[in-house]
Amino acid sequence: MATSKQVNLLRELPAVDEMLRQDEIIKLLQSHPRAEVVEAVREALNNAREGIFNGKITSVDIQMLVNDVLNMVKLSTVPNLRPVINATGVILHTNLGRALLSDRAREAVQEISRGYCNLEINLHTGKRGSRYSAVEGLLTKLTGAEDALVVNNNASAVLLALGTLAKGKEVIVSRGQLVEIGGSFRIPEVMAQSGAYLVEVGATNKTYPKDYERAISDETALLLNVHTSNYRIVGFTRETTVEELVQLGKAYNLPVMCDLGSGFLVDLSPYGLPKEPTVQETVKAGADVVTFSGDKLLGGPQAGVIVGKKQFIEKMKKNPLTRAVRIDKFTVAALEATLREYLDPEKAKQNIPTLRMLTEPLENLQQRAQELAECIENKVRGMAEVNYEEGLSQVGGGAMPTAHLPTGLVRVNPKKIAVEDLVTKLRLGEPPVVGRVQDDSLLLDVRTLQKDDIDLLVQALYRAMEEE
Ligand SMILES: *Cc1c(COP(=O)(O)O)cnc(C)c1O
Numbered sequence: 001m002a003t004s005k006q007v008n009l010l011r012e013l014p015a016v017d018e019m020l021r022q023d024e025i026i027k028l029l030q031s032h033p034r035a036e037v038v039e040a041v042r043e044a045l046n047n048a049r050e051g052i053f054n055g056k057i058t059s060v061d062i063q064m065l066v067n068d069v070l071n072m073v074k075l076s077t078v079p080n081l082r083p084v085i086n087a088t089g090v091i092l093h094t095n096l097g098r099a100l101l102s103d104r105a106r107e108a109v110q111e112i113s114r115g116y117c118n119l120e121i122n123l124h125t126g127k128r129g130s131r132y133s134a135v136e137g138l139l140t141k142l143t144g145a146e147d148a149l150v151v152n153n154n155a156s157a158v159l160l161a162l163g164t165l166a167k168g169k170e171v172i173v174s175r176g177q178l179v180e181i182g183g184s185f186r187i188p189e190v191m192a193q194s195g196a197y198l199v200e201v202g203a204t205n206k207t208y209p210k211d212y213e214r215a216i217s218d219e220t221a222l223l224l225n226v227h228t229s230n231y232r233i234v235g236f237t238r239e240t241t242v243e244e245l246v247q248l249g250k251a252y253n254l255p256v257m258c259d260l261g262s263g264f265l266v267d268l269s270p271y272g273l274p275k276e277p278t279v280q281e282t283v284k285a286g287a288d289v290v291t292f293s294g295d296k297l298l299g300g301p302q303a304g305v306i307v308g309k310k311q312f313i314e315k316m317k318k319n320p321l322t323r324a325v326r327i328d329k330f331t332v333a334a335l336e337a338t339l340r341e342y343l344d345p346e347k348a349k350q351n352i353p354t355l356r357m358l359t360e361p362l363e364n365l366q367q368r369a370q371e372l373a374e375c376i377e378n379k380v381r382g383m384a385e386v387n388y389e390e391g392l393s394q395v396g397g398g399a400m401p402t403a404h405l406p407t408g409l410v411r412v413n414p415k416k417i418a419v420e421d422l423v424t425k426l427r428l429g430e431p432p433v434v435g436r437v438q439d440d441s442l443l444l445d446v447r448t449l450q451k452d453d454i455d456l457l458v459q460a461l462y463r464a465m466e467e468e
Pocket of ligand 1: 153154155156158179181185226227228229230259260261262292293294295303304397398
């Protein structure tokens with residue numbers, strides 16, 4: 001039961017109409033749909049009623065209600081999908097959108113989004129063209145393959161390749177390579193989905209060419225090598241190399257497919273990173289079909305790239321599934337621009353954010369982290385303990401699981417609020433900030449911070465701690 005004081009307060013609440021006559025609300029109505037503003041007014045009044053009942057509101061203040069409405073309408077116009085500051089140090093953070101595009105790729109997408117384009121018209125002949133032609137030439141040039149096709153991600157590339165080359169037939173895979181990528185992408189399940197039959201050979205740690213050879217039958221359509229991109233089997237191991245598979249394939253007239261996962265076009269082992277097979281090396285080793293992601297280590301848009309021998313790629317192009325997994329014009333634009341960067345591999349390492357973050361010298365990272373620690377310290381003075389320290393970043397995206405990436409970190413220990421509260425506030429702020437929580441502190445890794453992030457991050461930290 002409401003007390004008489006509560007009843008009086010409820011009576012004091014303005015009607016919706018009265019709210020709509022307030023100056024600031026009239027102004028708001030000029031730039032926002034009436035229905036949206038009315039809904040916000042109702043919600044503000046409902047919240048106030050609730051506040052009166054639970055004793056949180058002890059006087060009615062119209063200005064406060066107006067402010068609530070202004071905030072609600074402002075919040076409702078913030079896009080659901082929006083930029084986030086990644087202070088986790090995970091370069092290919094799947095939850096934060098994986099690879100960042102290069103400036104050139106971004107400009108290309110913007111340019112193409114502005115008007116019509118030659119997506120499927122051959123400007124030389126005036127006849128119908130292929131949407132893949134913009135990237136085919138670049139892909140064959142960069143990888144050394146005969147032909148190329150791009151679909152909307154590597155999962156669909158694998159599905160399309162298996163479905164085209166081995167439907168109703170058997171595919172031989174090593175037991176050490178039955179990868180799960182995340183979600184429900186597991187090689188055995190993709191295989192089932194494609195209509196091909198999985199034949200597992202060897203053991204988890206050792207698979208010899210003769211294991212594959214013994215499993216070959218009239219039903220065999222394909223020899224498959226899956227790069228164990230997100231785990232490593234170490235110790236007492238023996239993997240059958242792509243070269244060995246190719247030899248077997250030649251002897252038995254069977255195609256060999258490699259799912260590389262990450263698409264590496266440059267060798268980053270000189271930077272202290274693990275040696276990963278590049279696409280070029282895999283093509284050169286004789287693989288007939290090679291698939292990889294566009295937005296893992298390649299550093300481009302989400303896409304699944306398939307390169308290889310013409311006879312197999314042509315067959316895939318004719319598969320009706322290709323239409324269901326085709327890329328849009330923005331992907332073509334971003335991928336073309338990204339591939340163009342690789343024509344000059346030295347520049348690619350600077351211009352493609354993924355490669356830049358992977359190869360940034362430790363001294364730079366340390367210096368940036370020390371500067372960031374100082375900025376934060378100066379801004380939040382007294383509200384947190386702020387320290388510089390060294391630690392490790394991660395490649396992420398299921399790539400290079402064993403990479404060792406020393407980095408510079410800032411450790412923040414808030415004094416007035418709990419770390420969990422700080423983390424929540426940062427996540428809910430604008431722009432949202434995501435960091436790492438470790439040993440009851442917030443850790444900020446500078447490796448994944450972009451040029452314009454620093455100021456915003458410092459302010460976000462200040463606001464999150466100040467508000468209490
Ligand atoms: C990541 C990965 C995939 C899936 O690629 P998406 O582009 O995420 O669809 C498939 N196979 C391997 C080996 C991978 O690492």
